[in-house]
Amino acid sequence: MAAAKLAEELSQTALGRYAIAVIGEEPRLAYNRVLLSSVLAGEAASHEIELKPATWWRERGVTLKYGARVTAIDVGRRELQIENDENVAFSRLVLATGSLPLRLPVPGADLPGVHTFRDSRDTDVLLALAAKKGRVVVVGGGLLGLEAAYGLARAGARVTLLHLMDRLMERQLDAPAAALLKSLVARKGIEVLLNASTAAIHGDGRVEEVELADGRRLATDAVIFAAGIRPNVALAKEAGLAVNRGIVVDDVMQTSAPGIFALGECAEHRGTCYGLVEPAYEQARVLARHLAGRKAAYQGSVVSTNLKVSGVSVFSAGDFMGAEGSEAMVLNDARRGTYKKLVIADGRLTGAVLIGETQDALWYRDMIRNREPIASIRTAMMFGRAGARPQAA
């Protein structure tokens, strides 16, 4: 997705300046990974989530090489080695290798029937599984796990979601929001077990049971690991680029090697690896301007989450937990499935969590970014942009 965005930006800012090739391992056109759960849920067809049609790429003169695995970067020769194919030379290289799903290092994690949920191929596997109306345990109560659980449940599976922490999506939600989300997810037929630490997976030649640290055992036909991702840095590392958790980049997304850039989930900027689409797009914009010879600098992103999780609109941004010295305004309407928290510090909006009602999410996000004083709309802002016009005396 980051690559597609970069291509789009480049075609606007520096059309014709570069001959672009996009090389990817997955055997298909770039697609919107965020919508994989919709495919799983049967809400979208696989081809419908493609970002751009083949003609779009063609019109912009982009060479596409998909189903092609890059095996090495030769920084000195400025060449890429590709499995079963000729090397490709480059003057500029952009790494957008994304991330890989984590498999928990527990006994039985490699049994048949244990899957991950990361790409289009995973989706096909899970669809087949759900079609059998089987029992599925999803490990991981973050965004990815919830999406997988929702998709599977919609597709017909009986789903139990295990989460290590005491609340869902703890990196994006505060406790009340997570509690509301849990109840809304439960309404969709998904059983959620919190504080559930997976100890082992048992089965005779195939997954049969999940054992928790507290001794509970859950019979199941399949296990989906959706308990996190790590930046995919193998190529960069082997090429001798500076790598921490991700590939280290500067404010124009350049790695430790001149002319080699990285963006998206594989990149680490100012110590942060982002696991979301929006920072990747912002990085793509910056990089495109840079490659076009214009001045550009990436300052890091205000992280916000704005999506449907398990069919529930969820948004969080900024300091949504409320740091020391901040105050919170909270709206609660459990029956409507609405929870809204706005965090204020120094008379400015610094964070927000929204469940159920997210139509003003981008307005809040902009306010957080722009750091505008909000005193005049303090009460009205909770109820949306429309009501927050300055009041007549």
Next chain:
Amino acid sequence: MTTVDPKLRTVRTACPYCGVGCGVLATPDGGGGAAISGDPSHPANLGRLCSKGSALGETLGLESRLLYPMIRCKGGMQRVAWSDALDHVATRLKHIVARDGEDAVAFYLSGQMLTEDYYVANKLMKGFLGSANVDTNSRLCMASSVAGHRRAFGADTVPGTYEDLDHADLLVFVGSNAAWCHPVLYQRMLANKQARGAKFVVIDPRRTDTSSEADLFLGLKPGTDAALFSGLLVHLADHGALDRDYINSHTSGFDETLARARSLAGSAGATALATGLSEADVTAFFKLFRDTPKVVTLYSQGVNQSAQGTDKVNAILNCHLASARIGKPGMGPFSLTGQPNAMGGREVGGLANQLAAHMGFTPPDVDRVRRFWKAPDIATHEGLKVVAMFEAIARGEIKALWVIGTNPAVSLPDADLVRAALKKLELLVVSENVRSNDTVDAGVHVLLPAQAWGEKSGTVTNSERRISRQRAFLAPAGEARPDWWIVSEVAKRLGFGSAFTYNSAADVFREHAALSAFENDGSRDFDIGALATLTDDEYDAMAPVQWPARAGKPPEPRFFADGAFFTNDRKARFVAPEVPALRSETNAARPLRLNTGRIRDQWHTMTRTGLSPRLSAHLPEPFVEVHLDDALRYGLMHDGFARVTTDHGQCILKVVVSERQQRGMLFAPIHWNATNSSHGRVGALVASYTDPFSGQPEAKATPAAISPYEYVFRGFILSRTELTLPSHLWWVRATVQGGFGYLFADNGDLSRWPAWLRARATDDVADYMDVGGGVYRAASFAGDRIETCLFVGPGHDAGDWNVVKTMFAADRLDDDQRRVLLSGRAPDGVGGGPIVCACFGVGRDTICDAIAAGARTPAAIGLALKAGTNCGSCIPEMKRLIAQTAADTPPIAAAS
């Protein structure tokens, strides 16, 4: 007992509010309610009703009603049978009279009682218990007019009729906000103004809505009315405008009175000095009066509620007598009464200084009534007027009090002392419609359920001496009984059975009519002998009739055109007023004067009008009006709070900064009390100085201090049921569509509210909390309907009560409405702002929108919104809104 038509036909009856006495058509709906409209055939209103009358249908509910007799027993009130309650009252009365004498017993009656009820109560007390300690809340209303009339005319006679208001060329309003207090009559006078060009002069320290149509407004200093009218008398004398023949033939005392008038206000200049008016305005008024033969001078509480009220009345009467502007079409002095049956009460002798049928305590009168009533122990001297009566209660001299249909713990001056006095009584009997009011809550011993308007049957007399039938159109609530029946039953138990053998209101009425004619022969003004022989059917069918109705004599619509006063020599008396002065002085600690009065859509202590959501919407909070300069001087903010303190008590009221208010004067409405507000019982502020002749208290000039009062939080609650609010709150309750509304202000911790609400709410709660911003809002639901709604916010932003009220009124909220509910903002098409037109429920915002859209006259607004097209009493307010809008946004030239 009931006379309700089982076929639920429309019943002609009379309105129970002010003294205009409008005819009402009531069509019961069979479910305890009724459709209400004006009676086109009634001469008082010809089909019109004001906002209060129009809303009568909303006041018939039984939620607050007293339904059966109750007696205090081991500290609590317990239901008892009628016979037990009556036995108890009689036994206790008998015991107290035997031990302490008849003067240890008193009755306090009401101008809302029917004439028949009034007659029987007065007869029992004065005729048979033998004490004249009977007074009525009319003492607070027009006792000064009664005293003034009696001094000048020898009788309590209103000389003119409403028709005079149609034919007058000059209408002078003195201390009368008729636009709000007598709206139907005011509209009638406006019609005269519009059709015939009659001029209005309004004399009032306040620029009320009545003044909005005035050709001349005289904002005189309080208490100086008698100076103004003395000046007028001098002016008439000095400009050859006296009727010497009339003065010589029909009056006495003119020269002394003119001499006194010269000493008080010997010229326009001297009058201006005495009244604080400009000499030009004074001269303009004098000239207008002098040059206009057909003048009616209307006076009301601004004249009456004064320690010199009687002198003020006489100062007015002096001018009419001296110019013979009396008893002829289109001219005369005209007292506007405030209650539906103030006049009926005067007829039966409900006041402590009257006996019965316009007779007093002269030996011949006492003897006559004694013989008629066959009452050997009849009282022979005047009893205690109400202020003195409550002083006697406070001293422990009066030990038993029977209150019928009034609420003295709210309405009397120095109301805290009154409340304390009530608690000292050995026996407090209250005949009431409602289970609870401030008087009942002051330690009642016996509660007797009386029939309410719509249930009771009898007669009332309006300001023009017109007797109308109030007819029942509803079955009595619970065990409620007519007051005449209750009093008669007690009388029987006291051993006076033979004098109280009434079987119906008609029985009582015939006796009352017979007494009025008894040995009368034209010697007394009040004579309805022609009605003494009505059959029951004729009584039931009786059309509105004006008195006198002398047997065998033609009707006389007016009095005194040719003299024939009711003094010994049949001559009117000019009465020289004392030097005008208020009884109390302001000083550094009490630098202001507190004026009190009514508001447009409420009546008395709100036990009835307070039940109507429409009427409760116009001005829901108790307030104090203050001039901008005083607001600045005392640090008051419009819409903030202020503590008003007098030597008698204190209140905390909302501040309304108004240029309609004179500098140095405060105004606060009288309606709120301890059952519907925490700090709004204004009666506690009022001094109890009384007029030496009328005993009427000076309720409009109490020295007072004002200071800002801060509340950190303000808010409101809407609830389907009545609530007990947390302590230490400022609050007021108002009826809203679908339940009860509470507006409050608070200095407590915001965090108290979520728990308070949860304890009273369903499980389905939506809430919004902003501790730092001082905001908490919550709503609890049953299904899709709001059950309870709570908005708390900082002083400047509590949310829009009008918007939320509209959503509360709905039976269900859709998802989108629920989504915006806690924003306190209107989804499209809801809201409209505070109610201006109570008849059609049109809000200020809606009216302002119409004005902005080009409606620049009340008529244009009426065409667009219907606002102001019924009773019209909101038209002055609409005009102010038009003026404000015009000032804000100058109209486009082409549009004007």
